[in-house]
Amino acid sequence: MLFAHDTECSLVAAAGLVNTAGPDREGLPDVAALDDFVASHGWTGRHEHTDGELVEVRTLRPRLRRIWYADTDEVVAIVNGLLRESHALPQLIRHDDEPYHVHAVPRDAPLATRMAVEAAMALADLVRMGELSRLRICDHPDCDNVLVDLSRNRCRRFCDAGCGNRAAVSAYRARKAASHP
Numbered sequence: 001m002l003f004a005h006d007t008e009c010s011l012v013a014a015a016g017l018v019n020t021a022g023p024d025r026e027g028l029p030d031v032a033a034l035d036d037f038v039a040s041h042g043w044t045g046r047h048e049h050t051d052g053e054l055v056e057v058r059t060l061r062p063r064l065r066r067i068w069y070a071d072t073d074e075v076v077a078i079v080n081g082l083l084r085e086s087h088a089l090p091q092l093i094r095h096d097d098e099p100y101h102v103h104a105v106p107r108d109a110p111l112a113t114r115m116a117v118e119a120a121m122a123l124a125d126l127v128r129m130g131e132l133s134r135l136r137i138c139d140h141p142d143c144d145n146v147l148v149d150l151s152r153n154r155c156r157r158f159c160d161a162g163c164g165n166r167a168a169v170s171a172y173r174a175r176k177a178a179s180h181p
């Protein structure tokens with residue numbers, strides 16, 4: 001494990017959230033889609049199932065996406081801004097079956113606020129460890145999904161939407177076409 005377990009989960013969840021906003025598709029079209037997203041990343045705590053909450057979560061995505069393109073100083077400015085706006089106050093807590101871990105806003109804070117703060121806290125770890133290069137954009141030419149490379153040898157190139165397979169298939173076809181002109 002490279003980072004603390006909750007840090008890794010938060011980074012993966014942040015990337016997953018960013019990737020729900022594609023250039024020509026909306027991955028969070030309605031409250032039900034947000035419910036699925038929340039369940040798939042194991043979010044607990046306040047969850048209102050309202051259009052207002054959905055809009056707040058969608059609005060967070062471009063701010064988080066910006067982090068994948070930013071240099072260190074800009075990441076720091078974004079992270080500090082998110083923590084300040086949310087009045088973050090780190091506290092060790094224990095809930096459900098999890099061991100002690102840090103929450104920087106209460107569990108009854110709005111979902112989008114908690115998503116922002118969890119992402120910001122995890123990104124703060126990345127900055128402190130000099131590991132921002134773990135944040136990458138998918139290498140597939142037709143894809144602009146973001147990813148977090150948590151591999152030991154920093155070899156991850158593609159997002160988990162199947163781009164690695166797509167790239168392998170195109171490379172295979174290109175080789176075949178080249179050998180049978």
Ligand SMILES: [Zn+2]
Pocket residue numbers: 095098101103
């Ligand atoms: Zn928790």
Ligand SMILES: [Zn+2]
Pocket residue numbers: 138139140143144145158159160161162163
């Ligand atoms: Zn991709």
